[in-house]
Amino acid sequence: MVDEPEREEGNDIHNREIEKxxxxxxxxxxxxxxxxxxxxxxxxxxxxxxxxxxxxxxxxxxxxxxxxxxxxxxxxxxxxxxxxxxxxxxxxxxxxxxxxxxxxxxxxxxxxxxxxxxxxxxxxxxxxxxxxxxxxxxxxxxxxxSTxxxxxxxxNREALLSTPSTDDIEEDFSAGICESCSYHSVDLKLVDGKYLCENCRQAEGEDYE
The missing domain is CATH 3.10.580.10 (CBS-domain)
Structure with missing residues (x-):
């Protein structure tokens, strides 16, 4: 099993290569x-x-x-x-x-x-x-x-990635930026007021599917 820091480092390298x-x-x-x-x-x-x-x-x-x-x-x-x-x-x-x-x-x-x-x-x-x-x-x-x-x-927060209030949006947000790891995800879900990707939801030891 790959440790969390190693996984994050691998993802970071992979993403930098894609961006380049x-x-x-x-x-x-x-x-x-x-x-x-x-x-x-x-x-x-x-x-x-x-x-x-x-x-x-x-x-x-x-x-x-x-x-x-x-x-x-x-x-x-x-x-x-x-x-x-x-x-x-x-x-x-x-x-x-x-x-x-x-x-x-x-x-x-x-x-x-x-x-x-x-x-x-x-x-x-x-x-x-x-x-x-x-x-x-x-x-x-x-x-x-990246930074x-x-x-x-x-x-461009108002036009694309502003975080709306829970009163203005349904629980399933779908795609966007995870508020925990800052990676783009097509599977965001609202958890305790934050939009989290699947990996971050699992890291917290909860099943929000």
Whole structure:
């Protein structure tokens, strides 16, 4: 029988290897919406809704020069009670673009997001944007969370991994991050106010199946 510390060390090594090998090309959203810098804000918002995306690449003379995200619309227009049709795109877009190459690992992409304090990275190949990778894309496919990815959870907690109250959610949560070992699990269950994976439930010597 493998001791618990040995098992955890083995899992940690395995997860680090997975994280190193997974590239942004494998997890990115290939739907890329581009719009000219002179497009009005309401039209950009409608395109986001139409294509169910959280960002639009802004071009000028067909050259990508910035990005507008849902957060930009909320922070710079809604929160300031500004009239969208009267705000020029150039006033709220994030520029210059911070991009990654398709073969960039999800860990390196995470580090770039944290350093730049952004949640999305356009993926650039031969001068063309072929996709957009977000911190939620990375969190959904990475089974083991390093410190970097935990920081990403904090950045996006409200959107993806906030812990709701027991009044707002059923007992079976299904998938997410175990609050004991911090590993991703597709078999979380609510135990004494915490969402635990199967291993942690068994480690506590209880059968919650």
């Amino acid at each position: 090998e997974v590239s942004v090309a494998e997890v990115m959203n290939k739907t890329v919406i581009t719009m000219d810098i002179n497009t009005d804000i309401p039209a950009i918002a409608r395109e986001m809704v139409k294509h169910d995306v959280g960002s639009v690449i802004i071009t000028e003379k067909e050259k990508a020069m910035g990005i507008i995200t849902e957060r930009d619309l909320v922070r710079d227009i809604i929160a300031k009670d500004r009239q969208p049709s009267k705000v020029h795109v150039s006033k709220i877009l994030s520029s210059p673009l911070v991009t990654v190459e398709p073969e960039t690992s999800v860990v390196n992409a995470s580090e770039m997001m944290l350093k730049a304090n952004i949640k999305r990275l356009p993926v650039l190949e031969d001068g063309t944007i072929i996709g957009v990778v977000s911190n939620t894309d990375i969190l959904m496919v990475t089974p083991g969370l 970097i990815l935990k920081d990403l959870i904090d950045m």
